[in-house]
Amino acid sequence: MSEPLRLSKRMAELGLCSRREADEYIAKGWVKVDGVVVDQLGSKVLPEQRITLDRQAHAAQANRVTVLINKPVGYVSGQAEDGYKPASVLVVPENHWIDDPSGIRFAPGHIKGLAPAGRLDIDSVGLLVLTQDGRVAKQLIGENSVVEKEYLVRVEGKLSDSDLRLLNFGLSLDGEKLKPARVHWQNEDQLRFILTEGKKRQIRRMCELVGLKVTGLKRVRIGNIMLGNIPTGQWRYLGPTERF
Structure with missing residues (x-):
C-alpha cells in the first residue's frame, strides 16, 4: 500500500x-x-x-517575477552578513537595465519576497537569480536539479593533464564525490567550468585541490539563460517565454 x-x-x-x-x-x-x-x-x-x-x-x-542580476564583487547572495549588503538591494528602478527585453514594467511588489536561487560568493561576479517563484527555485536548487551552471574562472598556477581530468571527474569535497563536470581551457589563464551542483565555494576549492589559485570567477549561464550584456550591477526580468 x-x-x-x-x-x-x-x-x-x-x-x-x-x-x-x-x-x-x-x-x-x-x-x-x-x-x-x-x-x-x-x-x-x-x-x-x-x-x-x-x-x-x-x-x-x-504575477510572481524572477530577476537576473549581474552581481558585482562585494555583495552577498542572500541575507546581509559581516557588513556586506545583499544583492537584492540592487533591484531598484534606477538599476533596471534599459535594454531589458522582457517587456515587464517594474512594480514595488516585485521586490517583496525575492530570494536567491543559488549562491554566488561575495568575491565572484556574474549571473545571480532572485525569484518570487518557488517553482523556479526548485528547478535551480532543488535536491534533484540537473540545470547546468557555466563559469569563466581565471587562475594562477600550473595544471597538468591528469589534474585537468581530475577537475572533470574524480575530486571529493566534504567527504562526498563530486558529480562529473566539464572543465577545459578557455585561454592561457582562464578555465571554463560547467557544473550541475553548487557546493559552497566549490570551484575555488576544486582548484585548490589541484594546486591552482582562483583570481577571478564569473558565472555566465544558468541552464538556457545567459548573462548576456546586462551591465555590472544592473538587472532584468526573466521574460514570460524564457525557461532555464
Missing part, C-alpha cells in the same frame, strides 16, 4: 509550487484533491490522488 504524504510536500514534488506556497494556497482554499477542496494545513494525500490548483493560485503564480 502507498504511504500518505503531507499535501504540501506532494505538491512540491509534483512541481506545482514550493512547500511554502503550497501551505499558502491550502489555507486560502485554492487546492483540490480528487476534485474536493482541502483547506486544512497538514492534510495528507496518497501519491495516486489528483491534485489541482484553483485559477486564483495560477494567477498568483503568473
